[in-house]
Amino acid sequence: SQKIEQNSEALNIQEGKTATLTCNYTNYSPAYLQWYRQDPGRGPVFLLLIRENEKEKRKERLKVTFDTTLKQSLFHITASQPADSATYLCALARVGGYNKLIFGAGTRLAVHP
Amino acid sequence: DTGVSQDPRHKITKRGQNVTFRCDPISEHNRLYWYRQTLGQGPEFLTYFQNEAQLEKSRLLSDRFSAERPKGSFSTLEIQRTEQGDSAMYLCASSFPPPGTEAFFGQGTRLTVV
Numbered sequence: 058s059q060k061i062e063q064n065s066e067a068l069n070i071q072e073g074k075t076a077t078l079t080c081n082y083t084n085y086s087p088a089y090l091q092w093y094r095q096d097p098g099r100g101p102v103f104l105l106l107i108r109e110n111e112k113e114k115r116k117e118r119l120k121v122t123f124d125t126t127l128k129q130s131l132f133h134i135t136a137s138q139p140a141d142s143a144t145y146l147c148a149l150a151r152v153g154g155y156n157k158l159i160f161g162a163g164t165r166l167a168v169h170p
Numbered sequence: 171d172t173g174v175s176q177d178p179r180h181k182i183t184k185r186g187q188n189v190t191f192r193c194d195p196i197s198e199h200n201r202l203y204w205y206r207q208t209l210g211q212g213p214e215f216l217t218y219f220q221n222e223a224q225l226e227k228s229r230l231l232s233d234r235f236s237a238e239r240p241k242g243s244f245s246t247l248e249i250q251r252t253e254q255g256d257s258a259m260y261l262c263a264s265s266f267p268p269p270g271t272e273a274f275f276g277q278g279t280r281l282t283v284v
Binding site: 093103148156 | 174205213261265268270274275277278
């Protein structure tokens, strides 16, 4: 069956360091992969999308890589700030799947001053 | 337009009662999705509408669940004869027609069945 795995344990880092979150998937051939941020009690907010034919995408302090051979995406936040503390969700979608998203369980990031 | 709106934000109901949630998507979006999220898990897909047509329903959506999107605007999700296992956050999302890929989520409706 299709499976998406994200680090289940919370990631604790110091302010100013780079946070790296991992998303691994099996039995799936995504057309694209998305990362969302979710704060407690709120809906997810879109951050970045990377397509199957792309290796890397950047947006301000965010960087996403996508390795379809390893079936893995890495999500980096550089120069992290306490305001970056949240749960980050990885989501996959298929070609022609009308953007139906399959989510991982998310990784909670805590950035300490 | 301030984004996807869901109502109510919180609902506490007794087991066996029926509940209905409403979602108002962003007006230019013809695609609308319902997801369910339990504590510590990511959102799980429930159903998808393109305009007023319901094109896919997850196996998670038992016969007690029904969703509608009359006239392709707002949507409702009804749960009949609620069970404690229905307690979750119900999220609505919408997106632009293709090639739109970003999903815009509402704040969700937190359902507690007691």
